[in-house]
Amino acid sequence: MSGVDTASLIVFALVAVLVSVLAWRHTRSTTVDFFLAGRRTGMITNAGAICGDYLSAASFLGVAGAVYASGLDGVWYATGFAAGFVPVLLFVAAPLRRLGTVSLPDFLAVRFGSAQVRVAAVVAVELVILSYLVPQAVGSGVTWELLVGRGIAGLSPYATGIVVSTLAVGGIVVIGGMRGTTWNQALQFGFLLAVAVWLSALLWAGGFSYPAAVEQASAAPLRMVVDDRLVAVSSQLSGAPARFGDPGARYSAIGQVALLVTLVLGTAGLPHVMNRYFAAATGRAARTSTVWVLALAGGFYALAVMLGTAARVLVAQRADEPWLAALTVDGVLRVPEHALLVLGRLLAGTPGLAVVAAAAFAAMVSTIGGLLLAAAASFGHDVVARIWRPAGGPREAVVAGRAAVLVISVVAAGVALWVDPERLLASFPSVIAAMVTWAFALAGSALTPAVLLGIWWREATARGAVAGIWTGAAVAIGALVLGLVIGPDPSGGLSAVLLAPALIAAPLSAATIVVVSRRDTGPPVSDRLWTRMHGTAADRQAERMARITLRGRR
């Protein structure tokens, strides 16, 4: 590791710790303050923090890696990730915030008036968080391996990256709570976007032409590295050799639809992203933040796709350089997730690699922070304060949330250490993006149907919601396990659906909620609750107070 690499990591760590300590000084030991930053997060800050939460290792390293490995079919990851916020804006953002709850399980429990719904939702949320944390930790290991290249305390470089990132972020969240995590996430997203723009500017300054690069990358059939040798990629649509700019390198038609549905539905069920909406000042602010997210995330993903394309061309052109030869086989990267890191070094030397690696860590750290905070909220508030010890008070909930952060950090690091990304690469060319898709599948199948029907269908009952959450979770997990056992099939049909199962699990969950609710004689949602969720009285009140405060300052 060079001096520049060390300096970039030290600066990055110092900024994160400084922000957390500053936030800690402003954070009181109350539920709303620790978990929701006092519900006073500004619209643009919240949009930046949502992007920081959402744009994880899968987005930064994974999208560029998926484009590098699969061309146009890899681009669908970026499209699906960005598209997920459209349903959030249309159906979820404002009512979710207006109910005034603390976490996703809390929202569902209050809407359905049921402790059983809370328990089912907490289980689903913790499963989603764990399955989302593991690929982030894997990404940390992969980045540390390439940037630092050596381990500490007898650990391998890969294991060191996992242990350092998860434990460090766990500490940051414990200290800073939602306020520190929000500030860190907004800053880290700004850094991430700046790095993507900087790399793009370097490319353009060097005479890079995006259309010409697509043409060049599509000139020869796509190949990937499996067991240290190059293997031609066949089109899932035609069986002919797949090309970079054409559809079919990774997905059949049904596979593409399954991926899209999973990513689009999954976003509205991601606990760490939805928790951001509870921190918005009003329902309208939550909705407007989502518009900002669509702009910021769309811009970021468009750049990430271009950078993945550039990596495909430039790596092949400069594969003779000794440092790059060790990472490639005949001009093709062994690990597609290295695409952006390698591009940084190709464009700006070792400092370029250090800056991109720091951005990759920023992406992972901000997402891990959001996930741990969501775990803390669902455990501290939903399990301890609402179920286990309701008389314990908010201070006890915050302490329990902090303890949950440390426990989940250790469990996620343990699972990530057990996962061997090299072994998975043969089946999943873009392994981080694929693993994140599994978390989206679980969220979209177990939680999104209950959230959507809870918001928009008054007749949805608690029994229906419980049955729907369990059905969605069971079908999604069963499909994912079956898909991993049978592996990718040549036709790309069955396994593609099994590995992105929201296409089947979410409709089954929704149908279960509808059927059970129809047969249920329980009471529908009250006028009081429906009015709070869909009315704007609290928004108007908050806006009026903000105007009065502004006038007072003048």
Added chain:
Amino acid sequence: MARREVGYGGPDGPDGAGGPEEFDGPSEVVAVARTQRRIALGYGLVFVVAIGSVPVLSLSLPWWSTARLLGGMSPSFVAVAGGLYVFFLALGVAAARLARSVEDRMLGIVPGGDDPVPDR
């Protein structure tokens, strides 16, 4: 014009947000929720048709994948790598504006007042 009636406002939130000055009537809110649901479903349908048309065109219209618009970029590549992001943003801006305008028109209006959120 919507009438202010006995109803429920912000102070009911578990966090105690809001104050007693603003109220929404249940029947007004039911009407708003129905209108918002209709709007969201309409925009949602446009979203599904737009995003679904890309893979459908890839299967049904060879030109969509084989023609070259910009250098080596097919119409399919241009749509997926850039065009859809612009579309998502335009759809989001339009939907958010309409949703807000519906809320302003249907809720929080006092008889005889022009300002939907009057200052006191």
